[in-house]
Amino acid sequence: MPKISRREFIKGTALAGVSLAASSLLSACAASPQTAEPANPSPQESTKPELAYRQLNPQDESYDAYSGDVSAIFSPITVGKMNLRNRIVKAAAGSDTMPKGAKEMSQNALDYYGMIADGGAALIILETGTLSPFGLTNGSEPSEQGIAEGRKMADRIHQAGAYAGVQFGLGTPMSPQTQVNDYTNEEIKAIVKDCGAAARRLKEAGFDCVEMKGATTDVLNQFLSRSRNFREDEYGAQNNENRVRLFKEIIEEIRTQCGPDFTILTLINAVEECDSALGDNEGYIVLEEAKYLAQQLEQAGADLIQVRVGTPGQEISCWAPDCNHTGIHMDGATGFGTQFNYASHFGGAQDGRHSGAGAFIPLAREIKQVVSLPVGCAGYMDPRTAPDLINQAIQNGDVDLVFMNRALVVDPQLPNKLEAGKRDEIAPCTRCLHCHAKPLGEPEMCRVNATTQFAYTEEMPEGYALLPAETPRKVMVIGSGPAGMEAARIAAQRGHQVTLVEKNSALGGMLGLVAAYKGPHERLGDLKAYLIRQQEIHGVTVVTEKTADLAYIQQEKPDVVLVAAGGQRISKLTGNAQVNVMTVDNFSLNDVQDSVVILGANLQAVDIASYLIAQGKQVTMINPKAKETIDIEQSPWVRKFTLAHLYAQGVKIYNQADCQKVTENGVLIMMNDCGFEKEITCQTVIECWDLEANLELVEAIEAAGIEVHAVGCDTPKNIQSAIHAGNLTARKI
Incomplete structure (x- = not known):
């Protein structure tokens, strides 16, 4: 033969008027010869890309x-x-x-x-x-x-x-x-x-x-x-x-x-x-x-x-x-x-x-x-x-x-x-496509199921099984984003007595607002509802509208504290009479003018750009890093489709560029790869720098002699990494 x-x-075959008051759009931690129809409509039809897309392929959300x-x-x-x-x-x-x-x-x-x-x-x-x-x-x-x-x-x-x-x-x-x-x-x-x-x-x-x-x-x-x-x-x-x-x-x-x-x-x-x-x-x-x-x-x-x-x-x-x-x-x-x-x-x-x-x-x-x-x-x-x-x-x-x-x-x-009849207890697939990243040369994982690709590794040697705690403990989880709610549900399933503390009036961290700006496709509202339902099923005590400072923690006397407070960003610029500057933390569509510069090119910045393009805004992005880092926190397939769409819609991205200052006409940037300065005209600047670690509370708790673990807020990235951190941390306590 x-x-x-x-x-x-x-x-x-297998190679496999709303305010965005948050630290990220898709950050996972708590709040802190072609014959195709053109992607753009003709001027007489509409000036908004969202209308062109809806007219061509109208969606039935029911x-x-x-x-x-x-x-x-x-x-x-x-x-x-x-x-x-x-x-x-x-x-x-x-x-x-x-x-x-x-x-x-x-x-x-x-x-x-x-x-x-x-x-x-x-x-x-x-x-x-x-x-x-x-x-x-x-x-x-x-x-x-x-x-x-x-x-x-x-x-x-x-x-x-x-x-x-x-x-x-x-x-x-x-x-x-x-x-x-x-x-x-x-x-x-x-x-x-x-x-x-x-x-x-x-x-x-x-x-x-x-x-x-x-x-x-x-x-x-x-x-x-x-x-x-x-x-x-x-x-x-x-x-x-x-x-x-x-x-x-x-x-x-x-x-x-x-x-x-x-x-x-x-x-x-x-x-x-x-x-x-x-x-x-x-x-x-x-x-x-x-x-x-x-x-x-x-x-x-x-x-x-x-x-x-x-x-x-x-x-x-x-x-x-x-x-x-x-x-x-x-x-x-x-x-x-x-x-x-x-x-x-x-x-x-x-x-x-x-x-x-x-x-x-x-x-x-x-x-x-x-x-x-x-x-x-x-x-x-x-x-x-x-x-x-x-x-x-x-x-x-x-x-x-x-x-x-x-x-x-x-x-x-x-x-x-x-x-x-337990549909509300099913963990939802959010169509992120992290699970099929290998053909594009990236590691595969699941945004929602933290065991996928991690079971039987050094991080999770016990495999898929959730082992009961050797000694049940009194656990306090601070922050109710995906990281916090995942940590709370896993700890409770293992037999710990768990209290979830959230400073706002409702659970979910940024998931609710993320779902509003991303639209229904990724089913992030379903993910939020599922995680909330898990707290109910597994007997987690939920405390809302409570800031969990050191005094409160000492008062409640937990055996261990899991801090899922989300990452943080630091504003670097101020606006003027002609150009308004806002951060992701105080982003409001009502204040966004027609031409926008977004500072940053992480997945939150790309999500904001996609949303603004759909509102008919003209968007330019300033990426301080190399081109390969654009939207890097996103799954490669979603990134590939999204960036192709943004480029086709006229979004300009300046890579390896730093914003020097806000001018009367927009922003002055330095293009580091060639050493030239360039002024970008705009009416609105949105700061969307990479998330940084948020460990102030963790350090204070540790200094007080209480066992504490950072859950995602030490390395903030995306929803997948936050859920993974919550799951893994709760397995180890």
Whole structure:
């Protein structure tokens, strides 16, 4: 058999009038040839970008409606030989739960997938990376020990009443986009045989199904593409029959080697759009071609079809259409500074009305019309966020299976809680996309679930389990932002007697105001409500409108104090009669004039810029650091889409520049990379410097001889880091 490891054979798909009186917009601690429609409207239509975006892709914010009926989501369904208990499928995605060079299945991997199965999902589909160390998903034959290690995972999932599957494909989304043309016919025949053998090995290890991926821009999808497949043989793109030949042969080979009692799932692009050059769709898959492909896969022996879209420029848009709605009034953003028109792009078949939720349901409905198989889709199919939307789609026969990943990682118990009517107890996915940062070279994590990527590390050696406190203690938490509320709920769950003290009249720190300025997309209001509800559930004593100074702390006599007071900023400038200067702490839209200079380029500054652009303001940003630091605290995908949008809207960013002073016309800056001074004309200056440590209270408590821990306010950054700090600190006391 030819050696084809150099082509990354079967390598897996996962690489994976309001005052803003706060220290940050997204700080996590408490308060302290293109044919696309232009992003800007013509002058006669509007002068405000927000109006242009709303006119092109109007949003229906009622998609989060909840009537209490989720019966369709939790109705059983038969897929192949699997009798699923409900419609929820854990979609394949990278988990990073297997250490390099692993010789046996890690406890991290068993816990990670086992918890999701315990939480009520009906089918768990693994990525190949978890099993590849044992030779189960590549061209080599595994040892008996390799089969046994794979069986550990299948057995763990089965113990929870779920079915176990594995997704594999040819190459990855990062494969060269014309790799299809390099294969010889002998290599293709070997690939077909090896796919069948890999499925057979997985069946021997106890897995119930495989999902063959022919979507995104993986090599198998390249065979289907007229824009990338230039072969002239029977696997070329001369006609639909040839294009689908390899996919069909793989399905048939899997069926031959695994028999009729093994279930075969498939994943395809139902429609494609050239996001990097809108309108240049020559050779890209259209819906009618996808219908033909679906019919052929059914004939070949497939048991289910999962659909998504294809966007070769930004792979993440293929399965996470919510990223196209990142930022306020950015609905339809491509990540290239242009904008999808959902009425025409993707053949008009992608639903762009719900901030990405349920976006692929119309595609599933179209495919269901031509096959007798169950059809599923991902695309932010989060039944916590959009329960009625998804439940009704299943009831109406538009879609059969709900493929999801992020929301189950945030809260593996989502299915059980939702079925029990405890929607308010589900930790919400906020669509931050920190969890898929690896393809852009950054570490992955979860904003809301602090255990993700940290369980079984030096920071969290106990893993996902929350161990009871050896000695229950009287704990005071100061500050009710995400860091404080997370610390309070974790400490209470461990058995401590917890009091949460907040100087304001309501809990949440900055989350309420952040949600108001960010808009509903990131569901930050849901996060605030969830954390508040957690205080109630776990018996945290809440004290509001109380400043927790040293005298109060000494009076209450806690055993340990956790200070989550948020970071701080120091104002450096004063305004004049012509130019008003404000800080993030006293930012008020009523006082912002038409031309604005923002001093700073952290994620808070970028959030403010996005908000002001949506109000029709002209924005310039002064970044004292290098270009690479802009919005660095944000997840890389959100940063990529947001910055492309800001640049397209005319925002100017001066990097490695310092503000010298406020002038009568604006600000005078020094461009340090070239040594020149430049005056920037503006009417309003907003200081948005990086957050600094806020440790005055911590030091005072420590000096008084009381055990104290800083929770996030020592290294203020973002919501993710604050929740992580709160969780980790509360685990250690």
